Amino acid sequence: MKAVRLHPENRVEVEEVDEPVAGPGEVLVDIKAAGVCGTDLHAVHGRLPLPGLPVVMGHEGAGVVSAVGDGVTDRTVGDRVLLLPSETCGECGPCLDGHLGLCASAQIFGMARDGTFAQRVVASASCTLPLPDTLPFEHGAILADAVATAYHAVATRGALQPGESLAVIGCGGVGYHVLLLARILGAGTVVAIDASEGALEKARAAGANVCVDGRADDAHRQVRRAAGGEGPACVIEFVGGEATVSLALRCVARSGRVVLGGVGIDRPRLPPLVSFIGKEISITGSMGYTRTELDRVVEMAAAGTLDLSRSITERYPLEDAASAFADLDSRRNSPIRLALIP
Ligand SMILES: [Zn+2]
Numbered sequence: 001m002k003a004v005r006l007h008p009e010n011r012v013e014v015e016e017v018d019e020p021v022a023g024p025g026e027v028l029v030d031i032k033a034a035g036v037c038g039t040d041l042h043a044v045h046g047r048l049p050l051p052g053l054p055v056v057m058g059h060e061g062a063g064v065v066s067a068v069g070d071g072v073t074d075r076t077v078g079d080r081v082l083l084l085p086s087e088t089c090g091e092c093g094p095c096l097d098g099h100l101g102l103c104a105s106a107q108i109f110g111m112a113r114d115g116t117f118a119q120r121v122v123a124s125a126s127c128t129l130p131l132p133d134t135l136p137f138e139h140g141a142i143l144a145d146a147v148a149t150a151y152h153a154v155a156t157r158g159a160l161q162p163g164e165s166l167a168v169i170g171c172g173g174v175g176y177h178v179l180l181l182a183r184i185l186g187a188g189t190v191v192a193i194d195a196s197e198g199a200l201e202k203a204r205a206a207g208a209n210v211c212v213d214g215r216a217d218d219a220h221r222q223v224r225r226a227a228g229g230e231g232p233a234c235v236i237e238f239v240g241g242e243a244t245v246s247l248a249l250r251c252v253a254r255s256g257r258v259v260l261g262g263v264g265i266d267r268p269r270l271p272p273l274v275s276f277i278g279k280e281i282s283i284t285g286s287m288g289y290t291r292t293e294l295d296r297v298v299e300m301a302a303a304g305t306l307d308l309s310r311s312i313t314e315r316y317p318l319e320d321a322a323s324a325f326a327d328l329d330s331r332r333n334s335p336i337r338l339a340l341i342p
Pocket residue numbers: 037038039059085145146
């Protein structure tokens with residue numbers, strides 16, 4: 001079958017690989033759509049330790065079960081499914097709590113094991129979820145990453161209450177879905193911050209009341225003014241940079257919450273303690289999501305409450321994976337999620 005593989009020295013090849021075979025407890029899934037995530041770019045650029053190269057890339061995908069291994073009773077050939085981004089141990093504390101993002105022994109598809117940028121992938125049956133008939137495969141492909149991660153950040157870690165003001169810094173793949181979900185959660189004024197005009201246009205369509213160019217010297221003042229009162233009660237950062245984290249800490253209201261979800265290698269600093277302590281700012285990290293949260297977003301998308309119709313901004317055949325990576329890297333046409341269609 002055809003697959004996009006990452007080789008040593010950051011080499012990406014679209015090539016023929018052996019057909020994967022479903023072992024005991026596993027299913028074979030014909031991939032119908034796969035989402036391209038910022039983490040894939042980190043992998044391509046060699047920013048992640050990946051000892052097992054070459055590996056078939058991709059951790060977002062949805063498709064149809066085409067074979068089941070011994071002992072699989074809850075999936076059958078022909079089932080429409082979406083895939084979890086990793087296979088978790090199922091035994092550690094976070095796994096027992098259903099917090100898929102915190103399992104220390106998680107094997108991420110496309111990194112620790114062959115992933116979804118291929119015609120077929122093998123996964124444990126427990127790594128698949130039924131995809132409701134009303135949802136297209138490309139929405140199935142992004143629910144278990146870009147959408148559920150956004151829900152965990154805004155609903156759980158940000159604990160956004162109806163009527164509260166919110167600022168979202170970074171309106172790409174995850175940030176865009178934070179905006180969509182904030183509206184469903186009954187947010188008050190929502191301020192979107194990004195460095196791209198195109199991203200801000202999409203943010204406005206997703207429900208942002210005010211858009212601010214994050215590069216402006218007085219961006220923190222603009223955000224505070226737009227949110228009203230003393231500034232946003234909750235600020236969610238999905239960039240992972242020093243400047244954007246410091247913007248979050250500067251614009252948040254007294255006793256506000258700052259949720260950091262953008263993964264980067266920067267080392268942001270706290271504001272002067274007199275302001276940080278004096279304002280009782282809470283800073284919290286947000287990683288992944290729980291199984292219940294994933295079920296919740298699948299349900300909202302299937303019911304039509306959560307409208308993902310503008311979430312996939314471009315589609316590419318597997319052969320053009322390199323163009324998809326380049327377009328995401330340069331943010332050409334302000335992508336939300338790009339999809340590979342095998
Ligand atoms: Zn991802």
